[in-house]
Amino acid sequence: MNNPVSIQRSVVSGQRSVVSGQWSAVSGQRSVVSGQLMLFKSTDLVAWHRLEACDVRHKLIRDTLIAECLHNPHEWDLRDSQSREL
Known part of the structure; x- marks a missing residue:
């Protein structure tokens, strides 16, 4: 069985990466969708x-x-x- 704590941690880290992606998208340096540099x-x-x-x-x-x-x-x-x- 999967440990519920580890699943919850992966969800939280996923949310953090999305937030980080949105921040970098606002600054115009990264695309949230592709994660590649977008100029x-x-x-x-x-x-x-x-x-x-x-x-x-x-x-x-x-x-x-x-x-x-x-x-x-x-x-x-x-x-x-x-x-x-x-």
Whole structure:
């Protein structure tokens, strides 16, 4: 018969290895599933940084346009002359 204590110990050590695997997966050094080193592709990192830069750029453009509209509302009137007469 198997000793229940030894079975319980193996389960606990298995849980520890899973926790350790999850920690290393969070740090980006190991994959929990395969246990092999897992590095992010440089193209993915470049794409992510481009996305962030694009998002920041669009927010700056938007904020600049809003500030200019508030500062000079007549210059930024987008209605045509017919709608102004109504």
